[in-house]
Amino acid sequence: MSAEIPIPTDPLAHLLSTLDLSAVESSGSGEDIFVGQSQWMPHGRVFGGQVLAQSLVAATRTIEGIRPVHSLHGYFLRAGDIRLPITLSVDRLRDGRSFSTRRVQAFQNEEPIFSMIASFQDVDPGVEHQDHFPAGIPSPASLPSAKDLLGDIDHPVAQYWANARPFDMRHIEDPIYFQVSGEPVAHQAVWLKALGTLPFDQTIHTAALAYASDYTILEPIFRRHGIAWTHPGLKSASLDHAMWFHRPARVDEWMLYVQESPSAQGGRGLSLGRIFSEDGLLLATVAQEGMVRVPEVS
Numbered sequence: 082m083s084a085e086i087p088i089p090t091d092p093l094a095h096l097l098s099t100l101d102l103s104a105v106e107s108s109g110s111g112e113d114i115f116v117g118q119s120q121w122m123p124h125g126r127v128f129g130g131q132v133l134a135q136s137l138v139a140a141t142r143t144i145e146g147i148r149p150v151h152s153l154h155g156y157f158l159r160a161g162d163i164r165l166p167i168t169l170s171v172d173r174l175r176d177g178r179s180f181s182t183r184r185v186q187a188f189q190n191e192e193p194i195f196s197m198i199a200s201f202q203d204v205d206p207g208v209e210h211q212d213h214f215p216a217g218i219p220s221p222a223s224l225p226s227a228k229d230l231l232g233d234i235d236h237p238v239a240q241y242w243a244n245a246r247p248f249d250m251r252h253i254e255d256p257i258y259f260q261v262s263g264e265p266v267a268h269q270a271v272w273l274k275a276l277g278t279l280p281f282d283q284t285i286h287t288a289a290l291a292y293a294s295d296y297t298i299l300e301p302i303f304r305r306h307g308i309a310w311t312h313p314g315l316k317s318a319s320l321d322h323a324m325w326f327h328r329p330a331r332v333d334e335w336m337l338y339v340q341e342s343p344s345a346q347g348g349r350g351l352s353l354g355r356i357f358s359e360d361g362l363l364l365a366t367v368a369q370e371g372m373v374r375v376p377e378v379s
Contacts, residue, residue, distance in 0.1 A: 088121050088240075092247035093277045095120060099131060100138050100288055102169065113171040115139045119163040121245065123237040127161025129319040130295030132187050132195045134288040139169040140183035140199045141284050148181055148201040150287060154323045155197035165189045179203045211327070214337070214361035221272035221335050221359075224251040231258065248273050248293050248332075257300055257309045267305035268341040271297050275333040289332045290365060291324055294354065299371040301342035302350035306375075314376035320349065323368045328358075335359040348374050 089095035098118070105114040117135045119127050133155055141150060161167065172184040180202050187195040227250055231243040242258065251272040255262045273293055279285055299317060302308075308315060330336065340354040354367035 088245055092245050093275055093279070096247040096289065096292065097279070097285070100134060100285060102135060102138055102142070104142075105168075111172075113139070113143050113173070115142070115169045115171070117167045117169060119161065119165065119167060121241075122163050123241045125163055127163055127167070127194070128295070129157050129195075129322070130292040132157075132161060132167060133197070133295060133322060134292035135167060136169055136185040136187055136195060136197045137199060137291050138284065138288045139171050140185050140197070141201075141288075143171050143173055143183060144181055144201050145176075148203050149283065149329075150199050150326055151202045152323070152325045153197055153199040153291070154321070155195060156321045157195055157319045159189075159192060159194045160318070161187075161189055161194045167194070174198075179205065211363040212355060214357050215270065215339060218270065218337060219253060221249075221251050221274075224253065224272065226251055227256070227258075230256065246296075247276055247289075248296065249276055250296065252297075254304075257303055259311050260309050261304055261307045265305055265307055267301045267343075268339075269297075269301055269304055270340065271338045272335055273338055274335045277333065279333045283329055286330055286332050287326060290326075290330045290336075290356065293332065294324060294338075294356065294365070294367045295319060295322065295369070297338065298340060298352045298354050298367060298369045299350065299373065301340050301352050302345050302371070302373050305342060305345070308373075308375060312375060316372065316374040318372045320370045320372055325366045326364070327366070328362050328364050330356070330358070330364040336364065345373060348372060 099120055102115040102117045120131055122128055168188045170186045174182040174184055183199050185197045186193050228243045231239045253270040337357045342352045344351050349370055350373045351370045356365045
């Protein structure tokens with residue numbers, strides 16, 4: 082077991098170091114093996130976006146030439162421990178003329194905690210269209226950051242939200258950290274961008290986009306039912322995560338994450354998201370189902 086992980090003083094640098102995987106010589110299984118470290122989290126469990134991003138980096142490092150990821154589908158199998166390294170095993174399922182497919186398994190203590198299949202494609206011309214950027218969205222500069230709202234609250238979770246995340250996130254509706262205001266709607270939008278400048282490496286930007294896509298995607302479910310993150314007895318966890326990458330993203334520039342939940346039932350809820358650049362390009366589409374349990378309806 083590794084030493085306790087300190088709260089990062091430079092969250093973006095800490096994210097980049099987490100995505101800088103170490104390659105391990107293959108044991109003869111034919112798989113590519115990588116090892117990554119974990120970020121500090123106040124509850125001691127690995128952030129799902131972290132292992133998702135690390136798995137994407139591991140898969141990308143086995144792709145020859147310029148063949149960017151266009152989709153991924155992953156399942157969160159067990160809670161990860163932030164004190165332990167993560168071993169990532171990549172199986173090269175297929176390399177075709179235009180597409181490549183990779184399967185990634187993430188392990189701790191020789192048990193799988195995450196499983197993902199990702200597909201990569203050559204950059205090809207083709208027909209194009211996209212959803213429109215929503216109208217009436219206030220600028221990110223006009224909205225408070227998490228640090229503005231939570232920086233003075235002396236609680237480890239509040240301090241994590243305010244200071245330890247590598248992304249600046251600004252809710253267009255009021256955030257649901259401590260209470261849910263307004264109508265009980267199953268949709269919201271959030272501006273987000275990295276806290277500083279990232280290297281000019283599209284693999285890093287794409288992995289960081291996948292990382293950030295896991296932050297607020299379940300919140301439309303909570304908002305619809307008046308559930309704040311601090312709701313007594315709330316238990317939530319990501320179950321699976323799918324993502325389609327439409328256009329290259331620069332995550333150190335503002336992006337708009339538009340989210341909605343079409344259904345919740347059986348202790349689970351589904352959320353869908355679209356991520357736009359500030360100038361209106363649709364960068365990615367996200368879908369996630371999560372466990373959502375509250376004592377009064379369980």
